[in-house]
Amino acid sequence: MKLIKAMRGTRDIYDVEALKFNFIEDTAKELLENYGFGRIITPTFESTDLFKRGIGEGTDIVDKEMYTFSDRGDRSITLRPEGTAAVVRSYLENKTYAKEDLTKYYYVNNMFRYERPQAGRYREFYQVGVEVLGNASPMADAEVISVGYRLMEKLGIEDLKVNINSVGGNETRAKYRKLLVDYLTPKKNELCSDCQNRYEANPLRVLDCKNEGCQNLTIDAPTLPDNLNDQEKDHYETVKKYLDIFGVKYVENPRLVRGLDYYSSTVFEVITEKLGSQGTVLGGGRYDNLIKQIGDKDVSAVGFGAGIDRLMMLLNEDQILNTPDVYISWLDEENIDYAFLVANTLRDNNVKVYIEYAPKSANAHRKKAFKLGAKKEIIIDSESKTNKTLGLKELSSRDIEIINFNEILEKIR
Numbered sequence: 001m002k003l004i005k006a007m008r009g010t011r012d013i014y015d016v017e018a019l020k021f022n023f024i025e026d027t028a029k030e031l032l033e034n035y036g037f038g039r040i041i042t043p044t045f046e047s048t049d050l051f052k053r054g055i056g057e058g059t060d061i062v063d064k065e066m067y068t069f070s071d072r073g074d075r076s077i078t079l080r081p082e083g084t085a086a087v088v089r090s091y092l093e094n095k096t097y098a099k100e101d102l103t104k105y106y107y108v109n110n111m112f113r114y115e116r117p118q119a120g121r122y123r124e125f126y127q128v129g130v131e132v133l134g135n136a137s138p139m140a141d142a143e144v145i146s147v148g149y150r151l152m153e154k155l156g157i158e159d160l161k162v163n164i165n166s167v168g169g170n171e172t173r174a175k176y177r178k179l180l181v182d183y184l185t186p187k188k189n190e191l192c193s194d195c196q197n198r199y200e201a202n203p204l205r206v207l208d209c210k211n212e213g214c215q216n217l218t219i220d221a222p223t224l225p226d227n228l229n230d231q232e233k234d235h236y237e238t239v240k241k242y243l244d245i246f247g248v249k250y251v252e253n254p255r256l257v258r259g260l261d262y263y264s265s266t267v268f269e270v271i272t273e274k275l276g277s278q279g280t281v282l283g284g285g286r287y288d289n290l291i292k293q294i295g296d297k298d299v300s301a302v303g304f305g306a307g308i309d310r311l312m313m314l315l316n317e318d319q320i321l322n323t324p325d326v327y328i329s330w331l332d333e334e335n336i337d338y339a340f341l342v343a344n345t346l347r348d349n350n351v352k353v354y355i356e357y358a359p360k361s362a363n364a365h366r367k368k369a370f371k372l373g374a375k376k377e378i379i380i381d382s383e384s385k386t387n388k389t390l391g392l393k394e395l396s397s398r399d400i401e402i403i404n405f406n407e408i409l410e411k412i413r
Ligand code: HAM
Pocket: 081, 082, 083, 084, 113, 115, 120, 121, 122, 123, 124, 125, 126, 127, 129, 130, 131, 259, 260, 280, 281, 282, 283, 284, 285, 287, 302, 303, 304, 305, 306, 307, 308, 309, 310
């Protein structure tokens, strides 16, 4: 029979990879809850219209990457390609805006995009994201950027760069788009083939094309920050001021535009050089128009999404290995109850214990204990059960100390 494999662009996460995933999720939850974010869990699939309206037709995600299909009731549904549109849908549907003037959510979810798989790019991937809804202050932008920055610090991920920019509101972007098209038109034939298409549909994306030729052609292009109106400039300056106050190191990148349509002012990305072309580990920005687009309400919001799969590639394994404190070697079948009494007594007191379900030879146990990286070994034989004792040794030493059952906690700690 032909073996059935996981679908292209998806994978199983287990072993060390699962430990890394847990570490990222646990670290993020603790940090975000410290910052006053509450968790939101939205459905895996939504009405296709939500993403068309939210992310925007003409973007890569909506035009080429969505997993869209009809269900048995002939509804067009889409597996979420990102988290923001669904959070906004929930906020509007549940009239959260009427209950509180500031809402801070975080989520840890799988997302689906039909992209060409490569290292760091999957068709099912995971994000930890935050959304702050109901506040237009530049301080919210700065806090969102700073919490993303702290998350990277807590995960111990180094050599990251925070890029920031402001893309301005609709009017500014329309004006800028015209300036940019005028600038690009005489150079159009020199652009890469992707950008020749983008040039019509979404000329701003030419600015962050990875192709060196395109980058050189746009060196002298007009920039977005130079074309912001006074209020937008003021907002951007204040974001930078608070980033300084919060101790976030950042670089201004006037070419940063991001791939989703809903941004309206501050945008930012956290980038690493270590993952080649998939080096963006976190991206976000302010999206003051999205809520109007989806539900006709004027609500300001800002947030980010960080790619868990990419963060996993950057984690240092030593810091997350789940090695047992104690390995229990038990040698005969009749000691099973005593061996598990010892194991569970330790576990009830927060000691990490590894024990197998069948007895083995002393040698086979020792090999396994080394393989798992256990610190101590407890040896249980028939004498131990009768005398209510056990043998305790440091894995690296040969000396066995015989201790009484009621001393274990004290000895292990
Ligand atoms: P995004 O830039 O599309 O933004 O995605 C955020 C992050 O998700 C990326 O920086 C990357 O780390 C990760 N990511 C995206 N696609 C893939 C993939 N195919 N495989 C692995 N990782 C991937 C958003 O999704 C916005 N919703 C962020 C946001 C929240 N903006 C405001 N609030």
